[in-house]
Amino acid sequence: MGASFRNTGQILELAGCELLTISPELLQKLSESNDPVPIKLTPQAAMNCDLSPITFDHGSFQLAINNNAMASDKLAEGIRIFCADQVKLEQLIAAAR
DSSP: OGGGOOSHHHHHTTTTOSOOOOOHHHHHHHHHOOSOOOOOOOHHHHHTOOOOOOOOOHHHHHHHHHTOHHHHHHHHHHHHHHHHHHHHHHHHHHHHO
8 A cells, every 4th residue: 555655665666656645754755865766667567567467346356355364454444544534634624714
């Protein structure tokens, strides 16, 4: 999950991805760095990957998620955290009015 980066190395591995959610602390570290950032992800590189497509219907997707403890636990945790943060944001906005 993009919002759960723990260090700048994880972010740099996704160089080329156009939209990432990066914490202010890690964004600050990146802005202070002068290290080169080679692009790692490009549409062309993706087209050249030898991967078979994966297809899911709703039931098989739910089964796959539920069979992976990390996926189901982290998905649920992420949803709870984002919901709590939305409530906090709405309270901050209401207080600022």
